Amino acid sequence: MNRSWIEVDGRVLDANVQAVRQALGEATQPILVVKANAYGHGLAPFSQRAAQQGISWFAVAYADEAVVVRSVAPEATILVLGAADHEDIDSILDARMTPVLIDLAHGHRLSAAAVRRGVRIPVHVKVDTGMGRFGxxxxxxxxxxxxxxxLPGLDIQGLCTHFASVELGRPSLGPQQMERFMELRERLGKISRQKLFCHASSSRAFLFNRGWDLDGVRPGIVLYGYGASQPDFRFITRPILQWKTRVMMVKDVPANFPVGYYSSYTTKRATRIATISAGYADGYHRLLSNRGVVFLRGKSYPVVGRVSMNWITVDLGPEGEAEPGDAVTLLGAAGEQSFWADEMAKQARTIPYEILTSIDPRAERIYLKG
Ligand SMILES: Cc1ncc(COP(=O)(O)O)c(C=O)c1O
Structure with missing residues (x-):
């Protein structure tokens, strides 16, 4: 009763995965980016469902995430975008990962570890074309x-880069990065021992630049339903995650009643205040103090007072109906109304990525079958 939970709509998940797949030609693989607990959606259930939809490539940040994906996708290729390094050699081999080499030193360490084991590890090489991070x-x-x-012990199968910015109708570094990458694809293709599998695009590049698809694309946020909502875009996806919790108590209070730390809200009239189980320790951003919205019994109510560690308070108004145990939607839809992570992000002055990945990983992820 105390802890919030996540509901993931399996039917919309399937539709998003299919939208991504159908947008691509036969020659391009969708590489689903499922790092950070599948952007908060639950790594194992999300990857399993995507694998059941025919997805055979995934990308994660860490070796331990790749182990989880391997347990639900026995045949998939799993790229590790961070540095799966020499200390991860056991799990790299057991879970048949494909590390992405981030620099020369990483290559040397992994090569030495592979040689000690008498094996060759498949790897991709990351090129920094302007992101200024890995590669x-x-x-x-x-x-x-x-x-x-x-280097012995390494089998370089692919080449990739990551865009710093891709904009529609505005200057960005993307085109210059792509030019650099295409030139390298050509030159490295000539010296490589095998044909290189090349990939560059994440969600925005994939949405706006069909010509950059190459052998694979690495969508993240669009899979989860953000950024691809406009009908004239290459494809459309919808949010799949709702975040819910419960009312803990309801209190009738008079006018001029202070609510929460530092009394940042004072009631204007006699009203009812509900205390709800979610706070910044659960990932409910503090900037939603006096700004957030929740849905309760089909109606929307404002978050009032400061968000505290484990609880928030909402003003139900004098007629507001609620009782302890009622379900509350923190993120999601109620009838015609909705409050998704992009809107919450605006209120909290951040991006939907941060909203989604901040939700307490301990919150149960419930996959609604469809
Ligand atoms: C290397 C790499 N590729 C792809 C992605 C997916 O990005 P997006 O969620 O914008 O599609 C990320 C996300 O951070 C990334 O780091």
Whole structure:
């Protein structure tokens, strides 16, 4: 009763995965990005359902996430975008991961670990074309790739990069990054021992630049229903996660009654205040103090007072009906009304990615069958 929970709509999940697949030609693989607990949706159930939909490529940040994906997707290729390193060698081999090499030193460490085991590990090489994060720098990539390609114990199967920004109708670094990547694809293709599987696009590049699909695309946020809502976009997806909790108590209070820490809200009239089980420790952002909205018995009510560690307070108005144990929607829809992570993010001055991935991983993820 105390803890919030997540409901994931399996039918919408399937529709989103199919929308992504159908937007791509035969020659391009969708590589589903399921890091950070599948953006808060539950890594194992999300990946399992996607695998059942025919998805055979996944990308995660860490080796331990790849182990979870392997347990539900026995045949998939699982890329590890962070550094699956020499200390992860056992799980890299057991779970048949494909680490993405982030620099030369990473390649050397992994090569040495593979040689000690007498194995060859499939890897992709990341090129930094302008993100300034992981990857061998594009202007040194030819020499460094040649060094990596000579290392024993590694089987370089792919080449990738990540965009710093992709905008529609506004200047961004994306096109220049793609130019650099395409040139490298050509040059490295000539020195590589095998044909390289090339991938660059994450959600926005995938949505707006069909010509950048290459051999694979790595969508994340669009899978979960954000960023691809406009009818003239390449495809449409819808949010699949609702975040719910319960009313803990309801109290009748007079006018001029202070609510919460530092009394940042004072009632204007006699009203009813409900205390609800969710706070910043559960991932309910503190900037939603006096800004958030919840749905209760089909109606929307404002969050009043400061968000505290485990609870929030909402003003039900003098006629508001609620009792302890009632379900409350923190994120989601009620009839015609909705409050999804993009709207919550605006109120909390952040991005839907942060809203989704901040939800307490201990909250139960319930997959509604459809
Ligand atoms: C390397 C890489 N590829 C793809 C993605 C997916 O990005 P998005 O959720 O914007 O599609 C991410 C997400 O952070 C990433 O780090």
């Amino acid at each position: 061998i720098p594009w202007d040194q990539a030819v020499a460094q790739f040649a060094d990596l390609d000579r």
